[in-house]
Amino acid sequence: MDLRRLRYFVAVAEERSVGRAAVRLRMAQPPLSVQIRKLESEVGTPLFRRGARGMEPTAAGRALLSRAREALALTAEGFEAARAVAAGRRGRLSVGYMFALAHAVLPKLIPELRRSLPKIDLEFIELSASTREARLLDHSVTVALCMPAIRHIEIEASNIGTQRLMLALPASSSLARATAVPVKKLQGRPLISLPWPAEDPATSVVASLLRRHQVSMPVANRVETVHSALSLVLAGEGMAIVPACAQLGCPTGVVFRPFVDADDAIDVAVCWRRDSLNPLVRNFLKCAEKVIRQV
Amino acid sequence: MDLRRLRYFVAVAEERSVGRAAVRLRMAQPPLSVQIRKLESEVGTPLFRRGARGMEPTAAGRALLSRAREALALTAEGFEAARAVAAGRRGRLSVGYMFALAHAVLPKLIPELRRSLPKIDLEFIELSASTREARLLDHSVTVALCMPAIRHIEIEASNIGTQRLMLALPASSSLARATAVPVKKLQGRPLISLPWPAEDPATSVVASLLRRHQVSMPVANRVETVHSALSLVLAGEGMAIVPACAQLGCPTGVVFRPFVDADDAIDVAVCWRRDSLNPLVRNFLKCAEKVIRQV
DNA sequence: ACTGACCCATACGATTTCGGTATAGCAAAA
DNA sequence: TTTTGCTATACCGAAATCGTATGGGTCAGT
Numbered sequence: 001m002d003l004r005r006l007r008y009f010v011a012v013a014e015e016r017s018v019g020r021a022a023v024r025l026r027m028a029q030p031p032l033s034v035q036i037r038k039l040e041s042e043v044g045t046p047l048f049r050r051g052a053r054g055m056e057p058t059a060a061g062r063a064l065l066s067r068a069r070e071a072l073a074l075t076a077e078g079f080e081a082a083r084a085v086a087a088g089r090r091g092r093l094s095v096g097y098m099f100a101l102a103h104a105v106l107p108k109l110i111p112e113l114r115r116s117l118p119k120i121d122l123e124f125i126e127l128s129a130s131t132r133e134a135r136l137l138d139h140s141v142t143v144a145l146c147m148p149a150i151r152h153i154e155i156e157a158s159n160i161g162t163q164r165l166m167l168a169l170p171a172s173s174s175l176a177r178a179t180a181v182p183v184k185k186l187q188g189r190p191l192i193s194l195p196w197p198a199e200d201p202a203t204s205v206v207a208s209l210l211r212r213h214q215v216s217m218p219v220a221n222r223v224e225t226v227h228s229a230l231s232l233v234l235a236g237e238g239m240a241i242v243p244a245c246a247q248l249g250c251p252t253g254v255v256f257r258p259f260v261d262a263d264d265a266i267d268v269a270v271c272w273r274r275d276s277l278n279p280l281v282r283n284f285l286k287c288a289e290k291v292i293r294q295v
Numbered sequence: 296m297d298l299r300r301l302r303y304f305v306a307v308a309e310e311r312s313v314g315r316a317a318v319r320l321r322m323a324q325p326p327l328s329v330q331i332r333k334l335e336s337e338v339g340t341p342l343f344r345r346g347a348r349g350m351e352p353t354a355a356g357r358a359l360l361s362r363a364r365e366a367l368a369l370t371a372e373g374f375e376a377a378r379a380v381a382a383g384r385r386g387r388l389s390v391g392y393m394f395a396l397a398h399a400v401l402p403k404l405i406p407e408l409r410r411s412l413p414k415i416d417l418e419f420i421e422l423s424a425s426t427r428e429a430r431l432l433d434h435s436v437t438v439a440l441c442m443p444a445i446r447h448i449e450i451e452a453s454n455i456g457t458q459r460l461m462l463a464l465p466a467s468s469s470l471a472r473a474t475a476v477p478v479k480k481l482q483g484r485p486l487i488s489l490p491w492p493a494e495d496p497a498t499s500v501v502a503s504l505l506r507r508h509q510v511s512m513p514v515a516n517r518v519e520t521v522h523s524a525l526s527l528v529l530a531g532e533g534m535a536i537v538p539a540c541a542q543l544g545c546p547t548g549v550v551f552r553p554f555v556d557a558d559d560a561i562d563v564a565v566c567w568r569r570d571s572l573n574p575l576v577r578n579f580l581k582c583a584e585k586v587i588r589q590v
Numbered sequence: 591a592c593t594g595a596c597c598c599a600t601a602c603g604a605t606t607t608c609g610g611t612a613t614a615g616c617a618a619a620a
Numbered sequence: 621t622t623t624t625g626c627t628a629t630a631c632c633g634a635a636a637t638c639g640t641a642t643g644g645g646t647c648a649g650t
Contacts, residue, residue, distance in 0.1 A: 001298055001299075001302075001367075001370055001371070001374070002297065002298055002299065003296055003297055003298035003301070003366075003370075004296075004297065004637095006298070006370065007296075017597075017598095018597075018598060018599095019596085019597065019598080027638070027639085028638070028639050028640075029597085029598080029599095030598090030599075030600080030601095030638085030639075030640080030641095031637065031638045031639070032638095033598060033599060033600090034599085034600085034637085034638090035637085037599085042374075043374050043377050043378060044378055044381075045377060045378055045381035045382075046381075047377065050597090050598065050599095050645095051597090051646080051647095052596075052597065052598090052645070052646035052647055053596085053597080053646085053647080054596095054597075054598090055597095055598085058381075058572075059380045059381075059386055059573065060376075060377040060378070060380040060381040061377065062380075063373070063376040063377050063379075063380045063385065063386075064373045064374065064376065064377040066373075067369050067370065067372055067373030067376060068370065068373055070369050071298075071366045071369040071370045071373065072296075072366075074362050074365050074366040074369065075296055075298075075301065075362065075363065075366045076296070077362055078358070078359045078361075078362030078363055078366065079296070079337075079338050079359065081355075081358040081359065081362060082338050082340060082342065082355040082356065082358050082359040083338060083339055083340055083355070084358075085353075085354045085355040085357075085358045086339075086340035086341075086353075086354075086355040087340075090358065091354055091358075278354065299608095312626080312627095313626080313627060313628095314625085314626070314627080322609070322610085323609070323610050323611075324626095324627080325609085325610075325611080325612090325627085325628075325629080325630095326608065326609045326610070327609090328627060328628060328629090329608085329609090329628085329629090330608085330609095332628085345626090345627065345628095346617080346618090346626085347616070347617040347618050347619090347625075347626060347627090348617090348618075348625080348626075349625095349626070349627090350626095350627085
C-alpha cells in the first residue's frame with residue numbers, strides 16, 4: 001500500500017500506456033512496468049488489459065482508479081492544510097470582544113479578516129471584561145479585544161490603538177450645553193463606574209484622570225459593560241467616563257463631551273495566552289492594527 | 296508523499312508516543328522517529344510538540360491527521376473494491392430480459408441476486424428479441440435472458456433450463472374444451488408467429504414441431520413479443536405456440552393447452568459477449584440456474 | 591508471409607532508502 | 621541529585637527502486 005505506486009498507477013491508467021506515463025513521470029519505462037505489476041500482485045488481481053496498442057484498465061482497475069485519485073488528492077490537501085495551519089492561513093480563531101468596541105471595530109475588522117485570511121474558521125463572542133480573562137485562560141477563546149489590556153502572568157498583550165476618554169451624560173444635563181467640559185465641574189457628581197482595576201493607578205486611566213485634577217466623584221453604580229453604563233446615564237443615575245468609540249450605537253438621550261483640560265486616552269489591546277503558539281494570533285494582530293488605525 | 300509515512304504518522308498521533316506506536320507497528324523506535332522527522336521536513340512544518348511525556352500533535356498535525364486517516368481508508372477501500380470487482384461481488388450488471396420471462400423468473404431471480412451479490416449495481420431492462428442482441432453487442436447490456444439462445448459469433452450462451460411449448464388459444468375456441476390437444480388439429484389454422492429464426496431448423500422449435508407432425512399453419516401475424524402474441528390470440532387472430540411460462544400474467548380469455556402427442560421444449564438461456572470477461576456474468580449464471588430450476 | 595514499428599516484460603548492476611542496534615541527550619518525577 | 625522515561629543521532633546491513641540493455645509479442649504495411 002504505497003502512495004507512489006498509486007501515483008504511477010493513475011498515470012498509467014490516464015495515459016493508457018506505460019511508456020507515455022513514464023515520460024510524464026520523468027522516469028524510464030521498465031521500472032514503471034515493474035511497479036505496476038507489483039501493485040497488481042499486491043491487490044491480487046489484474047488492473048490492466050495489455051494489448052499491443054497499450055494498456056486499458058480493467059473493471060477492477062477502474063474501481064481502484066477513482067479511489068486512488070481521491071487518496072492522492074486527499075494527502076496533497078492534507079499537506080497543504082498542515083502548511084496553511086502552520087502559516088496561520090487556516091484554523092479556528094475565536095475572538096472575545098467587548099460590546100463597547102463592537103460598533104466601532106467589528107464592521108471594519110471582520111471584512112478585513114475575511115479578506116486576508118479567507119480560509120479561517122472565525123468566531124466572535126461578546127464577553128464582559130471579567131469573563132474575557134477567564135475564557136482566554138481556559139483556551140475557549142484564542143484572543144480578546146480589550147480596553148485596557150488584561151494584566152496577567154500568562155497573558156500577553158499588544159496595544160493596537162487608543163481611545164480618548166469622554167464624558168457621557170444625559171442630554172438634559174446642564175453640562176451638556178457646552179461643547180467641552182472642564183474636569184473640575186465633575187466634582188461631587190455621581191459616577192457610573194466600570195470594573196477597571198481602580199487599585200492599580202497605572203491601568204485605571206479614569207482614576208488617574210480624576211486624581212490629577214483633584215476631583216472626586218462618588219460611585220453611584222458599578223456595571224460590567226460600557227453599554228450598561230450608558231443605560232444608567234440615560235436613566236439619570238449619573239455620568240460615565242468612557243472611550244470615545246462608545247458613541248457609536250449609543251442610545252439617543254445620552255451625549256458625549258470631551259474635556260476642556262484633559263485628553264487622557266485608554267489603550268485598545270489584543271490579548272492572548274503567552275503559551276499560545278497559534279500563528280493565527282500574529283496574523284490577527286496585523287489585521288487588527290491595520291483596522292484600528294482607521295477608526 | 297509516502298503512504299507508509301502517513302500510516303506511521305497516524306499511529307504516532309494516536310498513541311501520542313513514538314515508542315508505543317513503534318510497538319503497534321512492530322518495529323523499532325529509532326527508525327520510526329526518523330520517518331516522522333522526514334515527514335515533518337517534507338511538509339515543512341512541525342507536526343508534533345515533543346515533550347518529556349511523549350508527543351502531542353500540533354494544530355498543523357491535527358489538520359493532516361484527519362486527511363491522512365481518510366486517505367489510508369480510501370486506499371484500503373480501493374484495494375478491496377478492486378478485489379470485489381474482480382471476484383464479481385461488485386460492479387454494474389445490466390440484464391436484458393424478455394417480457395415472457397418477467398412474471399415467471401424476475402420475482403425469484405431479483406431477490407436471489409440481491410441476496411447473494413448485495414453490492415452490485417443491478418439493472419433490468421425489458422427488450423424485444425431483436426434489440427437484446429444489438430444491446431448485447433454494443434455493450435449496453437451485460438447479459439440477456441433469452442428463449443432460445445442468441446446465435447452469434449461474438450455471443451456465448453448457456454442454457455439454464457427449458458420451457459415446454461404450449462398452445463395458447465382463445466377460451467372460446469372449440470379446441471379449448473379438451474385438456475390436451477393433438478398437433479394434427481392445428482392443421483390449416485392461423486398462427487401468430489414470433490420472430491424465431493424459421494430458417495434454422497435446429498433453433499426454431501416451433502417450426503420443427505410442426506414439420507415433424509406434417510402440419511402447416513398459415514402465418515396470420517408476426518409479432519415481436521410473446522405478450523403481443525397473446526393479445527392477438529385474445530383478439531381472435533389465431534393461435535400461438537409459446538413457452539409454458541407465458542401463462543403467468545397472461546390476459547384472461549386466453550387458455551393454454553399442452554399437446555397430446557408432443558412435449559417439445561424451448562431452451563431458456565443466458566447470453567453474454569464472448570469477450571466480456573466480467574466475472575459478474577459467472578455469478579449471474581449461478582443465480583439464474585438456481586432460480587430457473589425452481590420455476 | 592515477412593518485416594519493421596511499437597509496446598510491454600525481464601535481467602542485472604548501481605544507488606537510494608529503510609529498518610535494527612547501540613547510544614546520546616533531555617526533561618520531569620522521585 | 622538521581623532515576624526514569626522519553627526522543628534523537630550514528631552506523632551498518634538489508635531491501636527496494638531506478639536506469640540500461642535486451643527479449644518477446646502484436647499489429648500494420650509491403
